[in-house]
Amino acid sequence: MGTTVGLRVPAVPEQLTILRALSETVTMLADFDLGEVNDIRLALDEVAMVLIRDAAPGSTLDCDLTYDEDELTVRVSAITSSEGALEDRGLSWHIVRSLTDSLDATQGAYARAAAGFPTVVEFRRHRDAQQRSRG
Secondary structure, X not given: OOEEEXXXXXXXXXXXXXXXXXXXXXXXXXXXXXXXXXXHHHHHHHHHHHHHHOEOOOOEEEEEEEEOOOEEEEEEEEEEOOOXXXXXXXXXXXXXXXXXXXXXXXXXXXXXXXXXEEEEEEEEEEOOHHHHHHO
């Protein structure tokens, strides 16, 4: 079973600094190498911006990073304003796919109480095999 560290922040661009710091701290504690730390931080940054751009007013961005000796899973969720928030992913999704080993994004039906669409993006990054053998 892995270790999970989570954070909830307002879904506004000013909070990206906190998400970056969380990503760097967790991946370094998990003993990922510097290249992997930077890749994961950039991938999280891209995912967070996609969600922030379409976040429902007053919503939060929830971020969980779970790691074990083999991989890191990052799960980011928010309430988005539009039903197609994940359809026009463009360059951001290309970047995330190139930096991670898997990427999954889902959007639920409109939630009246939340005034938006529950949206979740999850990606995984496997630890470099050479790094595992040194550990």
